[in-house]
Structure formats: structure tokens, C-alpha cells
Amino acid sequence: MTYKELVELREARLKEIDVRFNKNSPNKEIMVCSSTGCKSNHGDAVIKAFEQALKQNNITNVTVGRTGCFGLCALGPIVIVYPEGTFYCRVTEEAAKEIVETHIKNGQVATKYLYDPEVPTQTTKADIDFYKKQHFIARKDSEYINPENILDYVALFGYTALYKAVTEMTPQGVIDEVKLSGLRGRGGAGFTTGVKWELTAKETAKQKYVVCNADEGDPGAFMDRSIVESDPHKLIEAMAIAAYAVGASKGYVYLRAEYPLAGQRLEKAIKDAKKYGFLGKNIFGTDFSFDLTIKFGAGAFVCGEETALMHSLEGKRGEPRNRPPYPAQSGVFKCPTVLNNVETYANITEIIKNGGEWYKQIGMGKSTGTKVFALSGKVRHTGLIELPMGTTLREIIFDIGGGVPNGKKFKAVQIGGPSGACLPEDKLDLPVTYDDLSANGAMMGSGGLIVLDEDSSMVEVAKFFLEFICDESCGKCTPCRIGNKRLLELLNKLLDGKGTMEDIDELEALSHFIKENSLCGLGQTSPNPVLSTLRYFRNEYEDLVKNAGKPKTPKYRINKEKCIGCSACSRACPVKCINGEIRSPFEIDEEKCIGCGTCQRTCKFNAIEKV
Amino acid sequence: MACKNCTNCGQPDKIDKIVNKFKGDPTELIHCLQLVQEEQGYISQDAVKKISVSLGVPESDIFSVVTFYSQFTLKPKAQYNIEVCMGTACYVLGADKSIKKFEEKLGIKVGEQTEDNKYALCQSRCLGCCGLAPVISVNGQIHGKVTEDKVDEILSKLK
Ligand SMILES: Cc1cc2nc3c(=O)[nH]c(=O)nc-3n(C[C@H](O)[C@H](O)[C@H](O)COP(=O)(O)O)c2cc1C
Numbered sequence A: 001m002t003y004k005e006l007v008e009l010r011e012a013r014l015k016e017i018d019v020r021f022n023k024n025s026p027n028k029e030i031m032v033c034s035s036t037g038c039k040s041n042h043g044d045a046v047i048k049a050f051e052q053a054l055k056q057n058n059i060t061n062v063t064v065g066r067t068g069c070f071g072l073c074a075l076g077p078i079v080i081v082y083p084e085g086t087f088y089c090r091v092t093e094e095a096a097k098e099i100v101e102t103h104i105k106n107g108q109v110a111t112k113y114l115y116d117p118e119v120p121t122q123t124t125k126a127d128i129d130f131y132k133k134q135h136f137i138a139r140k141d142s143e144y145i146n147p148e149n150i151l152d153y154v155a156l157f158g159y160t161a162l163y164k165a166v167t168e169m170t171p172q173g174v175i176d177e178v179k180l181s182g183l184r185g186r187g188g189a190g191f192t193t194g195v196k197w198e199l200t201a202k203e204t205a206k207q208k209y210v211v212c213n214a215d216e217g218d219p220g221a222f223m224d225r226s227i228v229e230s231d232p233h234k235l236i237e238a239m240a241i242a243a244y245a246v247g248a249s250k251g252y253v254y255l256r257a258e259y260p261l262a263g264q265r266l267e268k269a270i271k272d273a274k275k276y277g278f279l280g281k282n283i284f285g286t287d288f289s290f291d292l293t294i295k296f297g298a299g300a301f302v303c304g305e306e307t308a309l310m311h312s313l314e315g316k317r318g319e320p321r322n323r324p325p326y327p328a329q330s331g332v333f334k335c336p337t338v339l340n341n342v343e344t345y346a347n348i349t350e351i352i353k354n355g356g357e358w359y360k361q362i363g364m365g366k367s368t369g370t371k372v373f374a375l376s377g378k379v380r381h382t383g384l385i386e387l388p389m390g391t392t393l394r395e396i397i398f399d400i401g402g403g404v405p406n407g408k409k410f411k412a413v414q415i416g417g418p419s420g421a422c423l424p425e426d427k428l429d430l431p432v433t434y435d436d437l438s439a440n441g442a443m444m445g446s447g448g449l450i451v452l453d454e455d456s457s458m459v460e461v462a463k464f465f466l467e468f469i470c471d472e473s474c475g476k477c478t479p480c481r482i483g484n485k486r487l488l489e490l491l492n493k494l495l496d497g498k499g500t501m502e503d504i505d506e507l508e509a510l511s512h513f514i515k516e517n518s519l520c521g522l523g524q525t526s527p528n529p530v531l532s533t534l535r536y537f538r539n540e541y542e543d544l545v546k547n548a549g550k551p552k553t554p555k556y557r558i559n560k561e562k563c564i565g566c567s568a569c570s571r572a573c574p575v576k577c578i579n580g581e582i583r584s585p586f587e588i589d590e591e592k593c594i595g596c597g598t599c600q601r602t603c604k605f606n607a608i609e610k611v
Numbered sequence B: 001m002a003c004k005n006c007t008n009c010g011q012p013d014k015i016d017k018i019v020n021k022f023k024g025d026p027t028e029l030i031h032c033l034q035l036v037q038e039e040q041g042y043i044s045q046d047a048v049k050k051i052s053v054s055l056g057v058p059e060s061d062i063f064s065v066v067t068f069y070s071q072f073t074l075k076p077k078a079q080y081n082i083e084v085c086m087g088t089a090c091y092v093l094g095a096d097k098s099i100k101k102f103e104e105k106l107g108i109k110v111g112e113q114t115e116d117n118k119y120a121l122c123q124s125r126c127l128g129c130c131g132l133a134p135v136i137s138v139n140g141q142i143h144g145k146v147t148e149d150k151v152d153e154i155l156s157k158l159k
């Protein structure tokens, strides 16, 4: 492949998919999200329904295609109609027929299937609140690309960053650009990527490797899956650039076993990239050669840890080992290895295209660029969101996520997965950067954000994560294997109502011991959920001791200013403890109340508060 | 990857074919086990022996790998493998309640299999579809928003 051929390929494809960018195109294209989320919502059947409806109506200037993930899986299947870019949600087979009828035939927007049918002006992705504050780099362009078609990627200037790197830049030049960008690892620890590459480049070994960590083990996080499924070539191109920079000729993607679709897409993408000469021998006529292979994990959380991952790549038990030596000196098959997370790589092509200086302007302080978060739990709008670093938790959860549903109160947000922490309400204005999070006992982790409301017991949440850790601890070192079990026993004792105040102190002391003495990152962070809930919600632990294990039954009270006296709560109450006169404020008999919360869920005026 | 419920499970020639692909390459052990399990639905004693000879890995090492990774099983798989996600997002939205309901309905506990090998119930640590929580997967097929009250409906489709 020469540069001229690449340009020709791009321009030819751009003509074919003109409808996606040219608002005046005489044609139309209906693109259906084809990632795991929308597929499981019968996305494939929706594609068929569109094709059928078009055929029945003898419409020939409209095609049906597939796109990558929009990150709004809860409202799936998602459909975009080009050239207008109309964004439809909840598209069933029935809806497909209606959209063909209303939109394609009659040229009107099918309001019923808009993001918010009550706001019919929000017709395109750019209009929608959920997307307005977002800033796309790692997940850029997925709405224009069919993930299974390499030409779509090429049409959007795909593989030009690789061309630029291998023909116009020296390996050190690439490294300098990445260093300048300030990009830090998105897999958890936040190590500076350019420095990691430089360390590997300095090694003189003949054989070096680049590896992508696509093990994505943190429950609640799915951005890596989304990137691999939606835009696999972006990952391939970035890994090739990394290989060029450090002098590697072979790469592996270590992909989580639970992601079969991502595997299929990546496999096809690698095959296509080889066919066009973006992978393989003498890329763009230079003497740089690079080959890429997928390795599937087999279901072990600890394999996300870099040394464990490398053992697993070699076909062994995925047990971590002591560092040093670091992978940069001795990684896969004892050769110098660069290992980065999927999202880290997904930033590289844009950095090479636009320069490190450009990237550095986005974000805040030492946390440059954007981060993808997976927002879920007790929040109105769940999904993937990409934001500049430094956005506050409040903006993420309330402005974009729409806050806590059903009139409940926000209690905490869990960030960073099993090694992360729960942050309470008064930390909502914290800017999300590596340093601000760690200063507050939390960490970025992979960017999972799980919102908890007033109904969640923080001790139960800590227990949930500890059970996870006990299952997933590899057992190699004692503090992690036995220490976490003991922590779990202590929590169960408290929850059973047999705990004492000394047990709480013991919990804290043991947590610190495990952190300080474990072999790998798993044990060194596993007590974080316990420590952070102790730090911010110690009263819940103490209440368990005082009330012999029973969390205080919640009490509800009616806010007299908000209550309009409609009697809905009174009729819904299972023990009939709410009384009053119609049209004047009602009252709850606290003696009889069993704290079930039915009244609160029923009230349309947010007049019932938990005390 | 889920068992394909093939009727010819365990055909020896197929296993030989898989195993021979990786002759002399111990680094492909996990990959080889994955293909064997996809074919048979589990890792049989017989397969372990064959892998050992072909790849040149001691049987004891193979067992240590098989038991380390939760994907592998040494027992034949059930017809319907129901995996309830207990990842954080699903747990927060009540996955524990649907697990209880499945346990009640099937008369087995998580990690067990019905006597007739028809249903197996297990829990997973995040199926990567948290936007659709609570999520379950039946033989690898994802079903979203499966709350406790959907359990009967799901089971009625798995006859
Ligand atoms: C227990 C444990 C699990 C981890 N899981 C992942 C994971 O699923 N994905 C990931 O990219 N990094 C994970 N990491 C971090 C990796 O060890 C490593 O730091 C990272 O992949 C490096 O890439 P980065 O610099 O691009 O972040 C995990 C670390 C630990 C200790």
C-alpha cells in the first residue's frame, strides 16, 4: 500500500458513503447499532424489518447498514437515519415499519421514537442532553462506521496516523509526541504512556512485544468492549504505531472470554488489515513489519493484572509475580513488552494526527485528554460517556445521568470497581482526575461509576466486593488469600448482629495490613471498598453493632409543604398507616410504619422523605 | 463459550484434530482447552491425556490450569446454561432476587445442575452489558432487564 493508494481508497469510499456526511444527498441510509447491547434487544430482527419494509414499498434509494455502539444501550436498539442524522431509540420491529412509513415515505420525524418524545426538537445526536457535554476522542466517529468494514474506517482518515508515524516520524519522535500529550494509562494505575514506551524502546533485545489489555474485568465497566466492537481498526492502528515506536514486530490482544462479538469483529479486522497491507511485512513500503494475534482469556479477574496476564498469554495459570522486573524489561516470553489498555490505545491515533500539544489542552492538570465512564446503577440515564478529565461527579451523575430516579436520594457513587471506593454526597463536586480521586481514597480504575441511592446499605456493598475478591484472589500470597476471607467473616459477623465495636477496629487494621503486604495490585487494593465505606459511612457499621445487625428501619415523613393531599400514598400503603383529609397534608403513623417505601414510590410530588 | 448442544459430543476424531493443531506448543494450552470445551461442552479425562501428549504439558499442569480458570469445567454441561450476572450494576438492580427465584424454581443452588442435566445455574461477574442491567445469559445469549418477575417467562421458553 502506498500513500496514493490509501488516498484513492479513502476517496472512493467517501463517495459511496456520502449520504452519512452530505445533508443534501438524494439518498438515505438507515444505520442500526450492532453492538452486544442493541443486538440482545433484537437489533438483527430490526435490520430485517427495515429491509422488508423498504422492499414492500419499492424504495430503492435507501440502504440499511450497521454502526458501532452509541453507549446508550438501555434505550436500544438505536437507529440513525442519514443524511439528516435523526437519532431514534427503542426501535422495535414494529417501530421500524413506522419509521419507514413516517420518515422515509412522508419525510417527517417519527417523534414517538426520539430520545425524548416529549422534546421533539432533540432529533440528532448533537441535540441530545446526554451527548451535549461529551467530548469524543477514544469513541470518536463510531456512528459513521460499520465496524465490519475496513473501508469505512479508511474513509474517516483511518491508517493515516500509522502512515505518518512510519514514514515521517522517527520512533523517538512518536514517543516524544505521546509523552508531550501527557496521556496516562486508562487501565487503572494511570502510568504515563509515553514513559512506558520509552523504557521499552531503550531495551536492546531483538524480540519485543506490544500487548493490549482487553481483559476488562471490573464489573460495571464495558467501554473496552464497546471500543473493540465498534472500532476495531482504531486499536489495530494504534498498536502498530506503538510497535513502531518501541521496535516490536509482534503484538497480542488479550481479550476477555465473555466478549465473543468483540473477538469476531477484531478477528475480521485483523484479516482485512493484513489484506490491505496495514499489518504484515514492510508496512507502507518501509522496513517496519508488524503482526497481531488475539488471545482469549478464560475467566479470571486477576489476569487483568499485567504480570498475570502475561503468564496467561503463555498458556499458564494466570498468577501474578513480583515486580521488578517490569514488563518493559521482561514481559511476554521474557522479552521487553509494552502493555496498555484498550482505551489508552484508542487515544493514540488522534494524538499522532493532531499532535501532543493539542491533546494536552483537553482535560485538567496532570490528567489530560478524555476518559470514558460506564454509568450505571440507580441513575436515570445509564450508558457510556466520554468526558474531558476534570469533569465533576455531579456533572456526570446529575447533568448527564439525569440524577437518581423514583424520587430517591443520592447516597454514594462507587468508582473504580473492586479496587475502588464509595464516595458520598459531599464529594460530588470533586473533579474526576487521577490525583483528586486518589487523594480521597478512591481511584479511576477502569472508569465504572455505579450510583447508589438511599436504599443501599454500604456494609452490604462492601461485602459484595469482598465476596468478589475472595472468589477471584489467585491464592498465591497469604495476605490476600486469607486476609480477605477474614475481612469477609468480620463483615458477616456484623451483618448477623454479632459484631462488636472492636470488630470494626479490627476490620480497619486488617485492611491496612492486606494493602501493605499483598503481592499484586489485586490484594493491594482489595480492602478499598471496606476502607472507603468505613471512612465515609462509619455510622452504618456502628448502627449494625448497636441494633444487633438490623439496619435501622427507615422512617418516612410527609413534607407538609409539598403534599397536596391526593391520598395516593394512603391507598397504596400496605399497613394503612397514612391518614388525612383530602386536599390537606397527610400524615404517617410512625409506630405502625414498616418502612417499606411504597408511599415514596407512589407519590408524584416528591412529598415523602426518608428520615 | 457455551456448549453448542451437539448430538455428537465427544467424537474422538474431532478432539484429535484440535489437539494435533497445537502439537509441541505448550503456549497454546488455554486456546486448545477452549476449543476442546467448545466441542465437547467440557474437558474430559480422555481429552486431558491427549492434550498432554500432543502439546507436551504434564497432565498435572493441565489440571492446574483447568481448575484455575472459571471458564473450564470437568463435568458435562447442561442443555441450558443459565448465567445470572451478579456484577455491581446488576446486583444493585436486584440480580440477587432473581437468583433466589431461579434457585426456587429449579430446585438447585447456584453452581449446581439439575439431575436430568437440563438446567445449570451459575453466576457471572459482569457480562459487559451493564446498561441493560439486570442481565442474564442463556447459552451465551444475552437477555437484558431480567428482574425477578421475568424468571417464569424465561424458564417457560426453555423446555
Ligand atoms: C487485579 C487487577 C486487575 C486489573 N484489570 C485490568 C483490566 O481488566 N484491564 C486493564 O486494562 N488493566 C487492568 N489492570 C491494570 C493492569 O495491570 C495494567 O496496569 C494496565 O493494563 C496497563 O495499561 P495502561 O497503562 O494503559 O493502563 C488490572 C490490575 C490489577 C491489579
Ligand code: FES
Pocket: A219, A220, A221, B085, B086, B087, B088, B089, B090, B091, B125, B126, B127, B128, B129, B130, B131, B133, B134, B135
Ligand atoms: S454488572 Fe451485569 S452486565 Fe455488567
